Amino acid sequence: MKLLLVFGFFWAAYSVLATPFQDCGSLASKTSFLVGKCPTPPCILLKGQSYNVTMNFTSSVDTKTLTINVTAHVAGSDVPWPGLDHDGCKELAATSHPCPISAGTDVNWMLTANVSPIYPSISTTVTFKLTDDSGGSQMCARIPVIVH
Numbered sequence: 790m791k792l793l794l795v796f797g798f799f800w801a802a803y804s805v806l807a808t809p810f811q812d813c814g815s816l817a818s819k820t821s822f823l824v825g826k827c828p829t830p831p832c833i834l835l836k837g838q839s840y841n842v843t844m845n846f847t848s849s850v851d852t853k854t855l856t857i858n859v860t861a862h863v864a865g866s867d868v869p870w871p872g873l874d875h876d877g878c879k880e881l882a883a884t885s886h887p888c889p890i891s892a893g894t895d896v897n898w899m900l901t902a903n904v905s906p907i908y909p910s911i912s913t914t915v916t917f918k919l920t921d922d923s924g925g926s927q928m929c930a931r932i933p934v935i936v937h
């Protein structure tokens with residue numbers, strides 16, 4: 790894990806096209822992640838702005854659905870990001886690889902996330918998780934974030 794993190798940081802330094810992340814149990818291979826243009830977490834998210842969140846991976850399974858969940862760790866529990874549509878297939882509808890997805894497919898998933906002006910100013914850890922139809926975590930990425 791440490792090695793992966795170190796590798797992630799070097800890779801990010803080499804190319805600002807990805808955000809290094811803590812892998813929280815991805816089953817998929819070739820995972821890469823980008824939030825906004827953040828090469829070095831903590832990623833600063835300004836209220837009232839939107840950020841593109843990209844998760845690229847090679848699916849390890851056949852799956853009819855992909856469920857997205859974004860949670861922030863607040864006061865010891867995981868609080869769901871408000872107002873999120875959990876249907877992660879929507880983001881793939883207009884791509885060359887819509888749901889259902891077969892094992893081995895290179896998935897390029899992108900969500901535009903709005904940071905509402907009413908969110909609290911907070912320094913937290915955010916987890917982005919895409920789950921397949923058998924409940925497996927295809928990709929799980931965790932990064933420190935500062936909302937202000």
Ligand SMILES: *[C@@H]1O[C@H](CO)[C@@H](O)[C@H](O)[C@H]1NC(C)=O
Nearest residue numbers: 806807821822823843845897
């Ligand atoms: C995700 O894949 C797309 C299409 O191949 C590529 O343009 C983009 O840079 C990739 N993003 C990351 C974070 O790897």
Ligand SMILES: *[C@@H]1O[C@H](CO)[C@@H](O)[C@H](O)[C@H]1NC(C)=O
Nearest residue numbers: 825838839840841842899901
């Ligand atoms: C998000 O990506 C879309 C499509 O690539 C682009 O048109 C848009 O400007 C991006 N938004 C932000 C906030 O970077």
Ligand SMILES: *[C@@H]1O[C@H](CO)[C@@H](O)[C@H](O)[C@H]1NC(C)=O
Nearest residue numbers: 856858859860867868869875
């Ligand atoms: C998202 O995560 C929260 C916190 O762990 C959980 O309560 C909720 O049921 C999850 N939602 C989905 C759609 O998985």
